[in-house]
Amino acid sequence: MTVIDIHCHTAGIGAGDSGCFISPKLRRSWKYPIYLKSFGVTNTELEREGDCLVLRRLSERLAASSRVQAAVVLAMDGVVDSRGILDRERTEMYIPNDFLARECRQHPNLLFGASVNPLRPDALERLDAAAAAGAVLVKWLPSIQGTDPADRRLVPYYRRLAELGLPLLTHTGLEESFTRADNTLADPARLRLPLEEGVTVIAAHCATSGRSHGEENLARLLPLFAEFPSLYADISALTQVNRLGHLPRVLQHREIHGRLLYGTDMPLPATGLTSPWFHLFRLGPVEARRLAAIGNPWDQDVELKLALGMPEEILFRTARVLKIDQHQKHS
Numbered sequence: 001m002t003v004i005d006i007h008c009h010t011a012g013i014g015a016g017d018s019g020c021f022i023s024p025k026l027r028r029s030w031k032y033p034i035y036l037k038s039f040g041v042t043n044t045e046l047e048r049e050g051d052c053l054v055l056r057r058l059s060e061r062l063a064a065s066s067r068v069q070a071a072v073v074l075a076m077d078g079v080v081d082s083r084g085i086l087d088r089e090r091t092e093m094y095i096p097n098d099f100l101a102r103e104c105r106q107h108p109n110l111l112f113g114a115s116v117n118p119l120r121p122d123a124l125e126r127l128d129a130a131a132a133a134g135a136v137l138v139k140w141l142p143s144i145q146g147t148d149p150a151d152r153r154l155v156p157y158y159r160r161l162a163e164l165g166l167p168l169l170t171h172t173g174l175e176e177s178f179t180r181a182d183n184t185l186a187d188p189a190r191l192r193l194p195l196e197e198g199v200t201v202i203a204a205h206c207a208t209s210g211r212s213h214g215e216e217n218l219a220r221l222l223p224l225f226a227e228f229p230s231l232y233a234d235i236s237a238l239t240q241v242n243r244l245g246h247l248p249r250v251l252q253h254r255e256i257h258g259r260l261l262y263g264t265d266m267p268l269p270a271t272g273l274t275s276p277w278f279h280l281f282r283l284g285p286v287e288a289r290r291l292a293a294i295g296n297p298w299d300q301d302v303e304l305k306l307a308l309g310m311p312e313e314i315l316f317r318t319a320r321v322l323k324i325d326q327h328q329k330h331s
């Protein structure tokens with residue numbers, strides 16, 4: 001059975017005419033060299049070989065994993081202005097669908113996760129194009145893209161997603177990877193609208209961080225699982241140092257085990273934000289040492305999560321929810 005990482009990022013600076021874009025502010029930030037390093041590339045290499053290098057490195061590293069066979073790599077649409085045009089001033093990172101779809105076709109183990117800001121005037125056509133280009137889901141970062149999932153103007157967009165059978169993977173809880181974010185938009189209660197419109201919704205990071213309206217975000221997500229069978233959550237990033245204890249906290253809720261999907265939030269686990277040593281108290285020194293010795297970041301992530309109590313079945317669910325048969329993609 002195929003194990004798919006549902007949450008994997010790429011990066012790009014626009015090299016090789018990729019159309020990718022990183023804001024000067026993020027590029028100057030201390031996070032930038034750490035991100036590049038975690039992707040196993042340098043700025044010079046990127047400029048020489050193009051942004052496709054990041055995907056090649058991801059694909060190679062993933063191919064070396066004995067646990068995970070494929071990953072959904074996520075495009076990232078930007079902020080749009082009042083006319084619906086990409087606002088480069090307010091966009092920190094932009095990874096266009098066209099570029100990513102093309103690159104994912106080159107690598108059998110990378111699946112195309114599209115991103116379409118619903119406030120674009122041609123959002124529905126963009127969804128159609130993404131589906132035609134082989135997208136397996138659509139990713140949103142509302143707190144960065146400035147979109148409110150509860151906005152009723154988005155109903156036609158949701159209906160199109162449902163028609164196309166494209167799940168919506170959307171960030172829930174605090175967002176800390178960029179230089180600014182509007183965290184009120186990541187309140188899981190705002191997902192009621194797409195769920196009512198029949199969309200399969202995947203709450204990224206299972207809303208384990210932050211609070212909305214005086215209540216923990218996770219507590220606001222939990223009741224929706226009982227109400228909507230098409231709601232899922234990914235467990236990406238839940239072992240990071242800024243999220244210690246989050247995975248066990250989610251796993252306490254046995255009634256949602258059947259809705260959890262395996263994901264990593266790569267390359268963040270490879271930035272030093274995740275280490276078995278951060279979980280020493282739960283794992284004990286022998287187990288922490290065994291896990292720390294695993295070199296492949298995907299293998300280490302799987303083993304760490306299993307050691308922290310993740311039921312093995314969670315690994316195999318993504319392929320079913322995304323209706324992907326690995327053999328199908330490339331036959």
Ligand SMILES: [Zn+2]
Pocket residue numbers: 007009265
């Ligand atoms: Zn992410």
